[in-house]
Amino acid sequence: MNNRNRRPGDLSEDVEDHSRDSCQDQTHRKLKNRHIQLIGIGGTIGTLLFVQIGSALTKGGPASLFLAFAVWCTFILAMNNCLAEMVTWMPISSPFARYADRFVDPALGFASGVNYFIYEASIVPFEMVAFNLVIHYWTDEIPLSACIVFILVCYASFNLFAVRFYGEMEFWLGSGKIILAIGLIIFTCITMLGGNPLHDRYGFRNWDSSKVLGAPFAEYIETGNLGRFLGFLACLILAAITVTGPEYVSMTAGEAEHPRRDMPKAFNSVFFRLTTFFLLGTLCVGTIVPYSDPDLRKALSDARPGAGSSPYVIAMQHLNIKVLPDIVNALILSSVFSAGNSYVYCGSRTLFGLALEGKAPKFLAKCNSSGVPVYCVGVMIAIGLLSFLQVSNSSAVVLQWFVQLETASQVLNYAMISFSYIRFYNALKAQGISRDILPYKSPWQPFCAYYALTVTFIMAFVAGYIVFLPGQWEKTTFLFSYAMIGVCPALYLFWKILKKTKWRDLEEIDFFNKERAEIDAYER
Known part of the structure; x- marks a missing residue:
């Protein structure tokens, strides 16, 4: 039967499997809308936003x-549009890797x-470090x-139970992250207006070049405009692995209880997450502590516990605020734990998807009675166990290794998703299938897909730029970056x-x- 003559829900038997080696998906659809929303946040907000x-x-x-974070948010919105359209059409386990199979090769x-x-x-070991x-x-x-x-042991326990328990x-845990993120924004607003033990109305002082030398654009490695551009580039590289979201939402598609109803809601909420948690969050970080603060720089270089974990903690110590740093650090700790837990889930489902396709x-591909792919977990x-690397190396060094590797993998993953969507879009057009029949039709297509593909292609080569600057060559950095x-x-x-x-x-x-x-048939 020709594709253009089929309609959604056609249960014809003449459909050929994409892989002779494919296995049956034994996962259970038990994730509710509130689970999906918070899993998306769980994978989005973690160590990088509060620590790095x-x-x-x-x-x-x-x-x-x-x-830098504002620029990268526009790219994530473009990626969100690509994934939302494909995932709601075919909500399956480990979706975007399998879409590359279906729509490309x-x-x-x-x-x-x-x-x-x-x-x-x-x-995962990054979050554990x-x-x-x-x-x-x-x-x-x-x-x-x-x-x-x-x-x-905790990660294993939470991921081996039924997926509803994980949800x-x-x-x-995701609710705690939201409380922390919003609480820190409120903290910034109150203290900058003088609501602190020192009654210091610091406002946007740390953005003022007359108060903080070099602000608001710092020089990095070089001086002048080149140094300021390299500083922006360093921020953009961190934004590339900090600002995420759509892919974690999509990973729940195969276990969503009502995928066609709940997935569009989850994708639509990505815009508000980006605005609230990342744009306001970065605005607050640059406001509460000067970029040249010696305590911040020393804490980062020495990987000093506590103060080195968060600029917010340093700001609270500067303002003589008691108790609150302990509360913030406790919430950051739960945030870090939750992020690692989410990555175990997503990583196991990715491996599960590969097994389903015979790859x-x-x-x-075997699941237990609760529908959990136990071997993948x-x-x-x-x-x-790679987190044991920090036994013989500084925590700061090990963190940097994982950040470099994550950046390259992440942007390449986005490139393959955007290219898969371009093929998806063009195939619909070639077969005369209107996008109006899709459960979710995203705006600004195919511009979003081409924009995302262009940005990721450039970022893949830019991510490790520092090793090519005079006197900056470092073999380990080059290896992990490229x-x-x-x-x-x-x-x-x-x-x-x-x-x-x-x-x-x-x-x-x-x-079809x-x-x-x-x-x-399941939806009906």
């Missing part, structure tokens, strides 16, 4: 920090899935090994040669396949 953002502030200054689906799995696998760093705000008596084992955990060992927990640019094409060629895959013809892309029919 101080590093970007010292390099670029308050204005560069705010502008099975080899790209393999490269996309492995790349995103590497991203999630690297960010950060957890250990933040907890030492109170004491140095807790052994590093004991802290790591405790976190791994409930993330709902409450990973079949045993990884086990792999993610095992990868968390390894994935070589690995992804190698993965694509490996699978294409091994399986002799073909580039999918726009006229033959199947929009068996999976789509099953989802339609």
Whole structure:
């Protein structure tokens, strides 16, 4: 049956599976709308927003920090539009890696899935290293090994139960993140107007060049306009891995209770998350503490516990505010834990999606009676053992390694998503299928997809720019920054040669396949 003659809900038996090796999805649709909303926030707000953002502030200054995050938010909105349209059409497990298979080439689906799995696998130990760093705000008596084992046991426990239990955990942990983010914005507004023990009405003093030398655009590495541009670039690179969201929402698609009803709501809320948590958050960070603050710089260079974990804590100490730093640090600790928990979930579902497509060992596609891919969760927990790297290296050094690896994987993942959407859009057009029949029709397409593809292509090569500056060469930085640019094409060629895959013809892309029919039947 020709695709253009099919209609949503057609249960015809002549549909050909995309992979002979594919397995049946045994996950359960138990995630409610409130779970999906908070899981999206859980993966979005974490260590980078509260811990690492101080590093970007010292390099670029308050204005560069705010502008960099504002620019990257426009890109995330474009990416959100691409994912929302595809995910609501076919809400399946590990969606965007499998869309690359459906709309482009099975080899790209393999490269996309492995790349995103590497991203999630690297960010889990990152959050664990950060957890250990933040907890030492109170004491140095807790052994590093004991802290790591405790976190791994918790992650395993929360992810091996039924997905509804995981959703409930993330709902409450995500609620704590929202309280923390909004609370810090309110804290900034009150203290800048003089509501602090010192009665210091500091306002936007830290943005004033007459009060803070070099503000609001700081020079980084070089002097003059070049130095200010490099400072902005440093902020933009951090924004590239800090400002996220749509991909975490999409990862819940295969386990959403009412995907066609709830997924559009979750995607639509991304704009408000970006505005509230990231734009206002970065504005506050640049306001409460000067970019040149010696305590902030020393804390970051020494990876000092507590003060090194958050610019907010440093600001509170400067203003002689008692107790509140402990409360903030406790909420940051729960935020870091929640983020790592979300990454274990997303990473395990990515690996599960690869197994469903026959691109990973079949045993990884097996689920327990609660619909949890237990072997995939086990792999993610095992990868968390990489956090033991900090036993022989400084926490700050290990954090930087993971940040560099995450940046490259993240932007390449976005590039493959945007290219998959371009193929999705063009295939609909080639087959004469109107986008008006889609459950969700996103605005400004295909401009958003081309914009996202262009930005990610540029950022993939810019992310490790610092190693090419005079006197800045460092082999480890180069390796972690650019390894994935070589690995992804190698993965694509490996699978294409091994399986002799073909580039999918726009006229033959199947929009009404068996999976789509099953989802339609489930919705009815």
